[in-house]
Amino acid sequence: MIKRGKIAARLNGKTKAFQKDPFFIIPRPVSLQKERAAAEINNGSASVDLRLGTWFLAMRPTAISLLEPGEPSGASRRLKRCTEELNLDVTIFNAIKNHINDKRPEMSPQSRAIRRALEDLKLNVTIYNELKDTFLASDSDNRLANLYHIRFGEDFILHPRSFVLGVTLEWMRFPSDLGGYVIGRSSWGRRGLIIATATGVHPGFTGCLTLELANLGDIPIAIRPGMTIGQIFIHPVDSRPGDKSVDQSSFACKRAPRLGHPEPDEIAIKLATASF
């Protein structure tokens, strides 16, 4: 791994070799700015803080049959009890019930409003729907997930046991002789927030890093664009700066998270279709 002082020197490097294959982190973290470079030489830390970006991609709930038409099901009764206990107006109960019966709740503004109201009440009610069709992992991003933009100064609530893709605020370009590993911050980890599961950053990567945000705790977590959410450890790769043999799959050049497609390789296809 490389210590922070050296990372700062590399980012601000003016040597010809570095300029042929530069390393960028934009916006530049405060600790790596030119004015701080001299002070950071003696800094023992080996990581760079990463901030949360403004785009989020949340999976739509999967299709589970829960209600039988015309019959008060267990879910409906539970909701009724919940609304009674909270002394909620009967219209709210009806709205929630309609929301459950809505075939595609995420598509209707009313349903989104109900969901928001539930969030405001800190009710982590997961409502599944009976859908005529279900989603498959091979479907497009548009079908599988909803994209959200949260402006600076606003919160995104990550409910217990929910999962959402986010991005780093920083756009990076790794030269051919550097790689990286992203991990969370312990202060968030202790509250149940996990930020990445696929953590390696290859040489040549360009773009914002996708974060896989999951709340493993029991309380909702408000995350806010611009907050420091993780850190990256940078390490040398056995290659010379300027080496143009870059792994093409690592070039993303994206500012918002996308699902991508897990493509089976030749061996996986052969194994999946094997018959004797």
Added chain:
Amino acid sequence: LQEYVRYTLLRLDAALRQLDASLDQKFPYRDAQEALELIRSVWDGHREALRNSPRTGDTTTSLRCLKALGEIRNLLPIVGWVARCASPRHAFELYGPLKLLARGLLSGPNEDPANSNVRLILSSAWDYKTITTRRHPWPLSDFIFIIFPGYEAANPLLIPLAGHELGHAVWERNGIEQRFWNDYSTQVTKFLIKNRHGFPELDKVLGRVKGIRPAKELLENSNNRVYSEACRIVSRQLEEFFCDFIGFYLFGESYLHAFTYFLSPDFPGIPSQTYPTVLSRLGQINLARERFSKEWGATIYSPLPNLSGQFQNIAHVGDLELIANRSLVFEGIDEIAVSLTDKLREEIVLLANQRRSWKELRNFNFKKRRHIRENCYRWAVPAENCETLPNILNAAWDVERDESFWKSHPALGLQTIDSSNAIEVQKLHEKRREALHELVLKNIEVLEYEYIIRRPITT
């Protein structure tokens, strides 16, 4: 209750239900919600008044019905735009910098843009062209609407066209039309006196009158249709020229490229008399470049590439009669509008020199643009300290127009594909274009981030 009152109430109910459904969604910025709440208060006010109106229909009640329905008609498209602005298909990064731009542009000479009430709605519509509201409808007089075509809503290279739409607000708020009224109405009168025999109705009104002033008075007092229509067309054409100059003032060369991208080879459909021809607009933008360079230095307004070859005055099939009419009457009117463009440019110079906030808006230059292009975009990374939106957009258009820009980029270069395969080459170009759009939008977000962190912390 009279049937028409009942129907009006039912229609108000329906409109309010739809509006409430739109209000339920989560908006990306507060201005959107405020716009809908203001519209709600207007419609709700009519509903309350009609509910409390006398049971028998009278003139006041029927007039209120008309007013209520008129305000549904006028405000409904706006509800649609606002409701749609929350779609994640939009590039929300544009919002903050464009709002700052709008506030700077629409501030008075001694007004601090930070205290401005200007609010912005940035959205899209299923429409071919960019849209704004030319006259700001009550109760939304502080709101600026910039509506891009749905299929281009996330294309950052077209942001300079927002400069043109903002120009309409500058035109209205600064009363430019009134300042030009005497000039253009006098010229229209001269033109009509000269060509009076082509218009029997006009000939009858003017009789033996020869002097311009009495003729003008006569035409105005008689509410002459030809005269008022000719004045309206000249005024609208002047407004379009003015908006082009504002777009160019704000964004420099990138305005010209966005203009060309959007309008070449010509605007399809029936040619509108209220728009100058595209070639004429292009020529006038070039003249604006000369004037602005003289005023503020050639380091700001670059020499413009000759793009006239990109445009053709195409004879639209089926529109021959209109084109013939245009050549008979409206070419003369076009000439009147063109003859006043020098004065329009001077108007912009005057407005700019009176306002400190305008000076900051045209803070863009070649050096910064070259730095962004060569030291950052060359590596497909956003730039720091770009200072202004136009610096980013001018550099972005440089990249867009240079097909060989990323030829040796490790991931976007030709070496990454089989260049003899046309499909692969096409896909590479698409990949480059997508990379450029992502890069520019991220750069605009970095610009906003830098703006925010420069400000002191407020509690």
